[in-house]
Amino acid sequence: NFMLTQPLSVSESPGKTVTISCTRTSGNIASNYVQWYQQRPGSSFTTVIYEDNRRPSGVSDRFSGSIDRSSNSASLSISGLKTEDEAVYYCQSYDSSTDWVFGGGTKLTVL
Amino acid sequence: EVQLVESGGGLVQPGGSLRLSCVASGFTFSNHNINWVRQAPGKGLEWISYINFKSTTIYYADSVKGRFTISRDNAKNSVYLQMSSLGVEDTAIYYCGRDSGIVGVDYWGQGTLVTVSS
Numbered sequence: 001n002f003m004l005t006q007p008l009s010v011s012e013s014p015g016k017t018v019t020i021s022c023t024r025t026s027g028n029i030a031s032n033y034v035q036w037y038q039q040r041p042g043s044s045f046t047t048v049i050y051e052d053n054r055r056p057s058g059v060s061d062r063f064s065g066s067i068d069r070s071s072n073s074a075s076l077s078i079s080g081l082k083t084e085d086e087a088v089y090y091c092q093s094y095d096s097s098t099d100w101v102f103g104g105g106t107k108l109t110v111l
Numbered sequence: 112e113v114q115l116v117e118s119g120g121g122l123v124q125p126g127g128s129l130r131l132s133c134v135a136s137g138f139t140f141s142n143h144n145i146n147w148v149r150q151a152p153g154k155g156l157e158w159i160s161y162i163n164f165k166s167t168t169i170y171y172a173d174s175v176k177g178r179f180t181i182s183r184d185n186a187k188n189s190v191y192l193q194m195s196s197l198g199v200e201d202t203a204i205y206y207c208g209r210d211s212g213i214v215g216v217d218y219w220g221q222g223t224l225v226t227v228s229s
Binding site for chain 1: 149155156157158159170171206208213214215216217218219222
């Protein structure tokens with residue numbers, strides 16, 4: 001089985017762009033889709049990216065996802081940062097229908 | 112607007128049972144698969160169960176297999192999670208989530224807290 005490794009925290013200034021990485025420890029990152037979930041403080045989850053790079057309706061186009069085969073990682077980029085983007089972001093992939101793998105989460109601070 | 116609303120959480124003693132409900136609106140519920148995902152306090156996420164739109168395919172994580180039962184009633188736009196033989200390790204916020212179609216969630220409920228404690 002594999003794990004998804006995320007940085008514990010990242011910080012950036014309003015208006016800037018931040019990128020959060022999600023590295024797959026074994027196997028090919030491109031083999032299974034990656035999703036990204038946002039959890040604002042005290043709140044539930046919002047899916048911001050699914051199937052590597054697709055945005056659900058209603059999610060700002062400031063959010064984008066990508067896959068890098070060379071580093072075996074997925075990335076979530078948020079441009080034009082706003083204070084409302086402060087949240088914990090989780091990546092998720094899977095090994096099978098019953099084997100979901102979540103990253104440990106990255107706390108984004110916008111300061 | 113897609114909405115999923117969980118209920119049924121609460122405090123239960125070890126070894127006890129609890130039934131969670133998830134009521135959906137804003138989409139054609141009978142066309143969509145549903146997952147349950149939980150988050151222990153201060154911890155990460157754990158997928159625990161899945162039911163397809165016709166209830167013909169059901170999956171469980173090993174951690175809950177044999178203790179939890181997922182079901183749905185399409186006439187009531189509802190999914191249920193019957194939990195039994197609960198242990199302290201089951202303490203978590205339980206979220207229902209509409210399946211994205213590719214082993215993920217596209218819409219989440221607000222969650223319901225289950226606390227297992229004596």
